[in-house]
Amino acid sequence: MNPKRKKAYSSYLKHIGTFLIFIIIFNSCQDEKAEDIEYINKHTKIIAHRGYWNIKGSTENSISSLTNAQMRGFYGSEFDVFITSDGIPVISHEKYINKMTIEDTPYKNIKNYILRNGEILPTLERYLIVGAKHKETKLILEIKPLSTKDKEDDAVKIIRELVGNYNMDEQVNYISFSLNICTKMRKLNPSAKIFYTNGDLAPSRVKELGLSGISYNYSIFNKNINWIKEAKNLGLMTNVWVVNDVELM
Numbered sequence: 001m002n003p004k005r006k007k008a009y010s011s012y013l014k015h016i017g018t019f020l021i022f023i024i025i026f027n028s029c030q031d032e033k034a035e036d037i038e039y040i041n042k043h044t045k046i047i048a049h050r051g052y053w054n055i056k057g058s059t060e061n062s063i064s065s066l067t068n069a070q071m072r073g074f075y076g077s078e079f080d081v082f083i084t085s086d087g088i089p090v091i092s093h094e095k096y097i098n099k100m101t102i103e104d105t106p107y108k109n110i111k112n113y114i115l116r117n118g119e120i121l122p123t124l125e126r127y128l129i130v131g132a133k134h135k136e137t138k139l140i141l142e143i144k145p146l147s148t149k150d151k152e153d154d155a156v157k158i159i160r161e162l163v164g165n166y167n168m169d170e171q172v173n174y175i176s177f178s179l180n181i182c183t184k185m186r187k188l189n190p191s192a193k194i195f196y197t198n199g200d201l202a203p204s205r206v207k208e209l210g211l212s213g214i215s216y217n218y219s220i221f222n223k224n225i226n227w228i229k230e231a232k233n234l235g236l237m238t239n240v241w242v243v244n245d246v247e248l249m
Contacts, residue, residue, distance in 0.1 A: 045075035047140050049242060050093060052077070059116040061091045063130055069137060076138030076173070077131075081124055083146070083155040084110070089124035089162065095144065097121070103146050124159065128166045135171055142197070143185075145178040156184040164189075175215050175239075186210050195239055203231040213237030218248060 051058070051065020052072055058064040061079050069077035080093040088107035095102055097110045113121040124141075131139045143159060146152045163172050173193040176182050182196050186209070195215035196206055202224070206214055213236040214227070221227055221240060231238045243249050 047076040047078050047138070047239075048074045049078050051079060057117055059119075061093055061122070062115050062117055062119045063122050063126065064117060064119065066127060066130055070131075070134040074137065076140045078140035078142060078175075079127060080142045080144055081155075081159065082144050083151070083158060087154070087158050089155070089159055091122045091124065091127055093144075103151060124162060128163065128168055128172075131171065132166060132168060137171075139168070139172045141172050141174050143174060143176045143178070143181045145176065145181065149180055152178055152181050153184055156181055156188060160185060160188045173212075179209075182211055183209055193237070195237070203227055203234055203236055206231075207234045207236060211236075213239065215239035215241065217241055218243060 048065070048069040050060040051062065052068035052074065053060045053062065053065035055068065058068055066077050066079070079091050081089050082092050082095060082102040083089050084102055084107040085104050086106045090102065090107070090110070092102060097105070097113050100109060102110065110121060115121065127139070131137065141159070141163075143152075143155060146155060163169060169189065169192065173195065174182070174185050175195040175197050176185075177198045179196060179198065179201075182194050185192060185194050190210075193212040195213045196209075196211055197215045199214075199216040199220040201214075203214060214231055216227075216239070218240050228238050228240075
């Protein structure tokens, strides 16, 4: 990496918190003469992973992590969604709350769960309400895989309807490790931006399925060094996670 560009990246990471986990969207970052923060902002879109949470008073997948990302001008804020047994989407990375499996538990049994920063477990509806206040911040909604195809299909329908009710189809992007979830969402919302995350499909196959792009761990791209170029040539968007290190970036 050009030493001046490395210094710019280092300063940028220090400014927003070097311990924050990122998803980076690369957009044809090829100009070797550009070395300043303006160049970084223009060509690299940064998404706060589970929100911007690694600061006092916040925690992962909380409302505060979303508002922190909004206030600091991130391209987007990523968060994880599970569905309760009675069809309420809640924000959680883990599938268990108080040793109860979310997909097998009614919402009333977990609605008062307190996050590490003192907030109550947020619902997707609450997230959308807060997210809509800053339409420039993309909401990167990860739909977590469930135990059966039927449950996944129901979850996609519920989430799609809720997002549509709040007129947020343009602001919300979807990611999932479940190919079934991705393809189901594509059927329900052909214009949605949907990214497959599991890392086991080549860009050509993702293109065939009609998805918007790939969102893979950096190790996948290290093993398949032509996939970013291939994806770009196919018109797919590319996300890479998790990137906290300047050299890795």
